Amino acid sequence: MITIEKQPVKPEFTFKMFEILGGLWLTGCVKTAAELNIADLLASGPMTISKLAEETQSHEIQLYRVMRALSGAGIFEESENRTFALNDFGAALQTNVPGTAKNFVLTIMNEHFPGYGDLTYAVQTGKIPFEHIHGKDLWGFYKEYPEIGENFGKGMTGMSGMELKGIIENYDFKPYHKIVDIGGGNGVMIHTILNNTPDSFGIIFDEANVIEKTVKMIPENLKERCSVAIGSFFDRVPEGADLYTMKWIIHDWSDDECVQILKNCYNAMPKGAKLLIIDAVIPDDSLNKPHMAKLLDIVMLACLTGKERTLSEFKMIIERAGLQFNRLVHIGTEAKSIIECEKL
């Protein structure tokens, strides 16, 4: 018989566990604020809780409890007479503003959410909780439910707000004439790049269900220099560009799938063309330290075949596809870095 020596539990660590669960409860409140468009309502000025309840057709006392929890965490601000105001943190939940987190919150808290309660399934079977729960893979799910897919696309566009400035400030796109953004979604990154490189042309490449929205979102001033292309990066990608970008693509896929995508890039690239993988990188020296990439990896574990990688893991798939790793460029956020590769 095995005798297990149990360690005493220190109360402060029981409390730390309680605090971690608090993150979940708070996220539930963030979801409600997003669903009820609280940030949009407060954008026109502070509101009493009774007015907010009337506007959202809610139960005043219950809504107050949610708003109190949120303002306690710095999201919105409560003044003495149960009046709430928008602040910078709460403003990140507004609808249809650049950089909004609202749609991504709804993605994580709706279709992704049950997967986070089913991680043991992933761990014990090596399979994907999202598929266990929904009966199909994530991309197939978004094709079957276009409205949910559209919200996911807006979520990606909004979250790009975290890094676009860092990408533009830390990488010189001016030398490139033709730029293809592979899996470019609604195109916000290519729009930003083109607005900073007056002589470049851009192509947003993605699947048909996404591109039908993307094409309508090309800003008037870029219509001459920005176009779209439809296809799967498992078949081919547009040929002949001098720069290819892939933001939040490689982390969605297993090593073998990534090598297939990267080989298709290799085949489309002229000699000397560059490819930028823009993804989170788990630092080698982060043992026992928190890092956003380690948490984002749990999204991959719950929903996709992919994973977050260390730089050596990226180098391995890059080399397997025949490309050369050039350099790692930090852009000022843990959520992303630029890995520059080249076809020699």
Ligand SMILES: C[S@@+](CC[C@H](N)C(=O)[O-])C[C@H]1O[C@@H](n2cnc3c(N)ncnc32)[C@H](O)[C@@H]1O
């Ligand atoms: C995580 S999103 C990233 C979108 C965008 N690059 C960004 O950073 O906001 C992944 C993108 O890959 C696209 N995608 C998925 N499978 C694809 C495929 N087989 N071929 C082309 N694009 C694909 C999705 O439609 C989606 O736009």
